[in-house]
Amino acid sequence: MPTIERTSETELLAAALRSARDTKLLELDRGARHRTAAAFTSLFGAATAIVVGDEQTCEIAGRDVLDSLRAAGVPTVDPLILPAEKLYAEYSFVDQIREHLKTVDAVPISLGAGSINDLVKLAAHQVERPYLSVATAASMDGYTAYGASITYRGSKQTFDCPAPKGVVADLDVIAAAPPSMNASGYADLAAKCPAGADWILADFLGEEPISQFPWDAVQSRLREWMANPAGVQTGDFETIRRLTIALMMSGFAMQSALSSRPASGAEHQFSHLWDMEGHTHNGYAPSHGFKVGIGSLASIALYEAFARQPIESLDVERIADQWPEAMDNDAEIATLFAHDELKQKAYEESRAKLVSRDAVRVQLAKLKAGWPELSRRLQAQLVPHGELRDMLAAAGAPTFSEEIGIDRDRLRRSYRQAYHIRRRFTILDVVRRAGLMEPALDDAFSSTN
Ligand SMILES: [Zn+2]
Incomplete structure (x- = not known):
């Protein structure tokens, strides 16, 4: 390649x-x-x-x-x-x-x-x-x-x-x-930032190796393509040209991988969840890009909150022992989802990725030992939350979940739900396997307002 x-x-x-x-x-x-x-x-x-x-x-x-x-x-x-x-x-x-x-x-x-x-x-x-x-x-x-x-x-x-x-x-x-349409595309492009971080995690922890061509196609110029978000709003020709090329490259990456992995991670799961719930705001479903833009900010907030947890001193044995068995996982799904079809989808997807306690133990040991290197790679991949929020705002995309009709409580619940609705391995899986979902969310919700 x-x-x-x-x-x-x-x-x-x-x-x-x-x-x-x-x-x-x-x-x-x-x-x-x-x-x-x-x-x-x-x-x-x-x-x-x-x-x-x-x-x-x-x-x-x-x-x-x-x-x-x-x-x-x-x-x-x-x-x-x-x-x-x-x-x-x-x-x-x-x-x-x-x-x-x-x-x-x-x-x-x-x-x-x-x-x-x-x-x-x-x-x-x-x-x-x-x-x-x-x-x-x-x-x-x-x-x-x-x-x-x-x-x-x-x-x-x-x-x-x-x-x-x-x-x-x-x-x-x-x-x-209409500027809002290209702003949606910009937000779908910005999603490649946390999506790439999710792939780095999946690769590092032995879940899904990075394949070079799709990775390069999406990531090698991502920052350059994301520069000048204000030009998206004004319809600046050069900005729109770059945005169009970037989105085409992202599609090609998926075409080559026969999977959306190169372009989609946890941030898309928020969007898919809201789609499955038939979410509308002011009578309309918010655009795909606007939902994944909010999902991207949610994902990055979790990455940042996770990085502030004591990962290098994780008690791997204790955490692995608390990893839910299939029955407990099913019970959680039953309480999390009201909609029947969504519940079935969650059972199917979540069961498909429910690993053993031994597997969690091995993975957490790897995470703990590799964290200094891994966290550096993630930091290089991710645009900081505040910066991404400014960029999305400049492009004309929403930056607060309330702007697309998702209140804070629902956003918080969405993290736990988004984990279950897709088997893809993302930051949601890592935080959950590390037993840190609640503390990380407490942190995320107190530091992003
Ligand atoms: Zn997308």
Whole structure:
């Protein structure tokens, strides 16, 4: 796998494309929407195209995309235009798109951001067709990612399906998107900071080794890509360009790993939890990025509080002896979750990672002995809580959980719940195995206000 530390961004993207399983083309430039036809024909030859968007995205870029296709002689059928109001990544929309696709012999072009891209990604896969994605905002990192994140029967799930064959990202369109959408993307990018720290932990403690290419793709320039958050708010072209590249790279990393591990850790579990609970604020579900931004601050607050605990003097034997047996773990889940489906999910995921007391003993000994080195690596990886809060605020993303309708008590409960809903090994697992969840949370909640 190529090392990408010092290569230019063009080379970076080229290397990502070479390593990608599904995506063969990325047209990322100003005015790229006018070149949709060239992208389409280079991937799908003489196939017919069908644009799938919503009222807003079709209004913004639909005409230019269709003009490009028609001017180049690409056969098209009428676009499928979904209502913009209340459109979200929910399975009934996948049904609708899939059933429509069955009636036409055409390759879909998704025209939109996170929701539309994920809906078309899954619907196209279900009718065994590839698709092209035309991105309209830098609002999340899913364009180039494997899998679609869709709410199914009330709970958010990731469906396996290939990434698009190609992505057209017109920077003029993206820079003109509502600032809150690009602020969401910035927060989804900032999440790579604690997500990377979680992977370092998982690697160090023998749970999940770091794989070099996905790691480099996300992390090697992360600080550079996160610089100038204020430019996200103002739609500064260079900032938006960097943000778009960064999010595409993150998607490529997931595509290459066939897992969201390179881009998602505990901070995403907060967001998934709130999704599964059907959380809304002022009648709407807060954006993915806004939730993971709050999750990132929550995760970093826990990292910082954990680092203030006496880790090098942990009584490993005593703590390991208190590690819950399966029955106690189940009992805790029963009291933590009210919603039945969520409870089932928690049983499934939490049981899958419930290790023996011996395993906890071995891991804690490793943590204790390796802490001086490990804590240095984590400190280098993490942006301090206060700094990240300022950066998110400058980008226009929320920085207090109350801003997305999560009060302090619920946030605190969310730490314990987020642990159970996913088997992925993160800071939540380390703090819990070290028997320090309550003291660390006491500390975190008294030092971040
Ligand atoms: Zn994300």
